[in-house]
Amino acid sequence: xxxxxxxxxxxxxxxxxxxxxxxxxxxxxxxxxxxxxxxxxxxxxxxxxxxxxxxxxxxxxxxxxxxxxxxxxxxxxxxxxxxxxxxxxxxxxxxxxxxxxxxxxxxxxxxxxxxxxxxxxxxxxxxxxxxxxxxxxxxxxxxxxxxxxxxxxxxxxxxxxxxxxxxxxxxxxxxxxxxxxxxxxxxxxxxxxxxxxxxxxxxxxxxxxx
Amino acid sequence: xxxxxxxxxxxxxxxxxxxxxxxxxxxxxxxxxxxxxxxxxxxxxxxxxxxxxxxxxxxxxxxxxxxxxxxxxxxxxxxxxxxxxxxxxxxxxxxxxxxxxxxxxxxxxxxxxxxxxxxxxxxxxxxxxxxxxxxxxxxxxxxxxxxxxxxxxxxxxxxxxxxxxxxxxxxxxxxxxxxxxxxxxxxxxxxxxxxxxxxxxxxxxxxxxx
Numbered sequence: 001x002x003x004x005x006x007x008x009x010x011x012x013x014x015x016x017x018x019x020x021x022x023x024x025x026x027x028x029x030x031x032x033x034x035x036x037x038x039x040x041x042x043x044x045x046x047x048x049x050x051x052x053x054x055x056x057x058x059x060x061x062x063x064x065x066x067x068x069x070x071x072x073x074x075x076x077x078x079x080x081x082x083x084x085x086x087x088x089x090x091x092x093x094x095x096x097x098x099x100x101x102x103x104x105x106x107x108x109x110x111x112x113x114x115x116x117x118x119x120x121x122x123x124x125x126x127x128x129x130x131x132x133x134x135x136x137x138x139x140x141x142x143x144x145x146x147x148x149x150x151x152x153x154x155x156x157x158x159x160x161x162x163x164x165x166x167x168x169x170x171x172x173x174x175x176x177x178x179x180x181x182x183x184x185x186x187x188x189x190x191x192x193x194x195x196x197x198x199x200x201x202x203x204x205x206x207x208x209x210x
Numbered sequence: 211x212x213x214x215x216x217x218x219x220x221x222x223x224x225x226x227x228x229x230x231x232x233x234x235x236x237x238x239x240x241x242x243x244x245x246x247x248x249x250x251x252x253x254x255x256x257x258x259x260x261x262x263x264x265x266x267x268x269x270x271x272x273x274x275x276x277x278x279x280x281x282x283x284x285x286x287x288x289x290x291x292x293x294x295x296x297x298x299x300x301x302x303x304x305x306x307x308x309x310x311x312x313x314x315x316x317x318x319x320x321x322x323x324x325x326x327x328x329x330x331x332x333x334x335x336x337x338x339x340x341x342x343x344x345x346x347x348x349x350x351x352x353x354x355x356x357x358x359x360x361x362x363x364x365x366x367x368x369x370x371x372x373x374x375x376x377x378x379x380x381x382x383x384x385x386x387x388x389x390x391x392x393x394x395x396x397x398x399x400x401x402x403x404x405x406x407x408x409x410x411x412x413x414x415x416x417x418x419x420x
Contacts, residue, residue, distance in 0.1 A: 001385055006378055006379070008325065011378050018377040019377065043376065045401070045403060046375045046377065046402070047257065080404070080408070082293070165255065167229065168224050168225055169213050172211040172213045172214075173213065175211055176213075191257065193255060194290070195405045198290070
């Protein structure tokens with residue numbers, strides 16, 4: 001296969017055109033509002049499975065945009081997602097991204113209680129006292145912790161981006177929120193990741209004024 | 211689906227068992243040396259396609275381990291991969307991870323020359339004057355830049371982990387190295403990502419004394 005010369009500024013545009021064309025060839029029509037989000041997920045993974053497994057609660061994208069416009073913060077469960085999220089763009093609305101996973105006291109408490117660091121991180125996040133969009137790209141235990149805090153009446157997340165990846169409790173943890181009243185963007189099944197979580201947040205940011 | 215209680219320390223082990231079992235069910239037997247690398251890639255993506263598309267040059271893993279044992283540095287093309295690589299483990303052998311993509315002067319030079327930041331970053335990397343393993347998880351232009359420097363006789367990389375993801379020039383850029391004499395670990399096709407690049411580096415680090 002030959003290398004073709006594409007202007008750097010044109011690469012992303014061309015990629016999205018290819019994704020659009022191939023979705024069309026597959027007979028897949030995405031919901032207009034969801035399209036830029038799902039397409040960016042496919043762009044970041046080259047995996048068209050996401051066209052069939054991404055789930056959005058009613059009005060999810062408008063809700064997420066509204067939260068960000070009002071200065072919501074993002075809490076994520078990996079430093080990779082934190083690194084991938086466009087923090088400059090988020091800061092324009094007053095938001096910040098947090099990840100407590102690597103904090104030493106989080107590791108210590110998790111070890112003592114025999115829970116994951118994600119569980120403890122989500123408890124910390126709940127006490128931030130600002131509206132938070134949770135962007136979970138790795139640990140199903142993060143979602144489980146949020147759900148438990150909710151059922152115990154301690155804390156209800158404003159929005160959950162639930163795309164942990166993996167083989168143990170990932171599918172079940174996502175189902176908890178698919179069946180809840182919390183606004184969500186979730187990828188059903190095993191797939192997801194920090195890159196997917198970051199892509200979803202960025203897609204919302206890039207389409208916020210549209 | 212029910213949440214099952216798994217000790218935090220057991221989650222990864224259980225995940226790898228499930229991956230092993232499912233590969234077996236699919237009739238896929240991985241090369242013994244490559245198995246921990248490919249399995250960690252599947253672990254990080256929940257995508258079994260990688261079992262069929264990961265390519266290793268002869269003796270690639272032993273070569274990568276040898277480079278790391280001798281203090282090789284890692285250069286990557288995203289801050290997400292930099293964030294995901296186990297820098298503490300790498301430092302035990304004297305290595306560091308670099309990413310030049312967000313450097314202001316890189317952006318400036320790229321704009322002036324109408325090339326990608328990845329192109330300029332790879333030129334910077336070539337002048338580090340230490341053995342380098344390139345871990346490319348995003349930009350095919352990073353691979354193309356390395357290849358051009360090689361054919362122009364300027365610089366030959368010691369090792370290339372080539373897993374850019376996407377739709378424009380990704381397949382072709384990987385082919386350049388699949389057909390070269392540079393030791394490589396490459397995922398053939400469109401798939402890859404910063405998370406995949408980090409997973410491959412970490413898998414090598416975690417298996418280095420085995």
